Amino acid sequence: KNEVEQSPQNLTAQEGEFITINCSYSVGISALHWLQQHPGGGIVSLFMLSSGKKKHGRLIATINIQEKHSSLHITASHPRDSAVYICAVREGAQKLVFGQGTRLTINP
Amino acid sequence: DAGVIQSPRHEVTEMGQEVTLRCKPISGHNSLFWYRQTMMRGLELLIYFNNNVPIDDSGMPEDRFSAKMPNASFSTLKIQPSEPRDSAVYFCASSTSGRLNEQFFGPGTRLTVL
Numbered sequence: 001k002n003e004v005e006q007s008p009q010n011l012t013a014q015e016g017e018f019i020t021i022n023c024s025y026s027v028g029i030s031a032l033h034w035l036q037q038h039p040g041g042g043i044v045s046l047f048m049l050s051s052g053k054k055k056h057g058r059l060i061a062t063i064n065i066q067e068k069h070s071s072l073h074i075t076a077s078h079p080r081d082s083a084v085y086i087c088a089v090r091e092g093a094q095k096l097v098f099g100q101g102t103r104l105t106i107n108p
Numbered sequence: 109d110a111g112v113i114q115s116p117r118h119e120v121t122e123m124g125q126e127v128t129l130r131c132k133p134i135s136g137h138n139s140l141f142w143y144r145q146t147m148m149r150g151l152e153l154l155i156y157f158n159n160n161v162p163i164d165d166s167g168m169p170e171d172r173f174s175a176k177m178p179n180a181s182f183s184t185l186k187i188q189p190s191e192p193r194d195s196a197v198y199f200c201a202s203s204t205s206g207r208l209n210e211q212f213f214g215p216g217t218r219l220t221v222l
Contacts (some may be wrong), residue, residue, distance in 0.1 A: 033211075041197060043213040086151065094139060094203070095164055096211070098151040 003027075006087050006099035014107055019074040021102045023087030026068065031090040034061050034072050037101070038083045046072070046085075077106045112214035114200050120220045126188040129217045132181055133202030141211060142175055142185050143199040151199070157183065158205055190221045 003026040013019055023032070034046045047054050047061040049070075054061050058077075063070040074081055087099040113132040121127055133140050141156040155165040160177045168175070172191070177183040187194055197218050201211040 035213075041218075042215055043199060043201075045210050045212070048210050088151075094141075094156060094158075094205075095153060096141075097153075100150045 004087055004089055004097055004099040006085075006102050008102060009100065010103045010105075012105045012107065013077055015078055017077050017106075019077050019081070019104065019106075021072045021085050021087075021104070023070045023072070023099055024068060025087075025089045025097075027091070028068075029089040029091060030093070032063055032070050033088040033090065033096065034070075035086040035088060036083050037086060043086075074104075079106045079108050082106050112200055112202050112212055114198075114214040114217050116217060117215060118218045118220075120222065121190055122222050123191055124189045125221075126186065127190045127194075127219060127221075129185040129198050129200075129219070131183045131185070131200030131214060133183070133200070134212055135181070137202035137204055137212070138180065139203045139205050139209075139211075140177060140183050141201040141203075142183070143201065145197045145199060145216075146195075154185070154198075187219075190219075192221045195219055195221050 005024045007022045031048055031050045033048050036044045036046050049063050058075045060073040082105050084101045084103050086101045088096040115130045138159050142154040143151050144154055145151045154167045155175045156163055157177045173187055175185045197216045199216045200214040203209045203211045
């Protein structure tokens with residue numbers, strides 16, 4: 001079974017700062033997902049990637065398959081980015097194994 | 109599209125009672141997933157279906173839990189009898205089948221067992 005580790009567990013930053021959240025996993029995967037969970041509880045998929053890098057607005061996700069590591073970056077962070085960010089790895093066809101999440105707080 | 113629909117959004121029940129959680133996937137999606145989220149264990153996959161057939165139920169904690177998908181537009185997760193340790197948020201998600209397809213999550217059902 002895959003072990004998915006995220007760091008840091010909690011992160012507090014000032015508005016405008018560059019944010020990096022890391023995810024490491026132990027076993028080969030078919031894809032990696034980054035999810036966002038807002039204080040209201042809803043979960044939104046941000047990225048799904050199996051190689052390289054993806055960008056959407058101020059969010060960038062990268063993955064290094066050889067090192068079994070992925071990072072989620074947020075540029076010019078804003079208080080509305082405050083949420084829990086969850087890394088999930090896909091084992092086999094569809095099964096997801098989740099990290100414990102990183103709680104991000106952006107202060108104005 | 110209304111997205112994945114779950115009901116009820118909140119459920120409070122007493123230990124020993126039967127609980128049924130419901131999910132309507134996005135139309136056209138043929139994979140459906142049930143997840144549980146707790147503070148201690150985070151998000152965990154309970155079971156998933158492809159084309160209404162259960163594929164992997166290894167995450168179902170014990171025989172008190174059962175899930176069905178009688179048709180492509182409806183699934184239930186039942187707990188009988190419920191216990192306080194079942195208190196959690198239960199999410200349903202759906203996707204089209206395939207190795208690189210995104211999952212869309214419902215709003216979740218917050219279950220409290222007293």
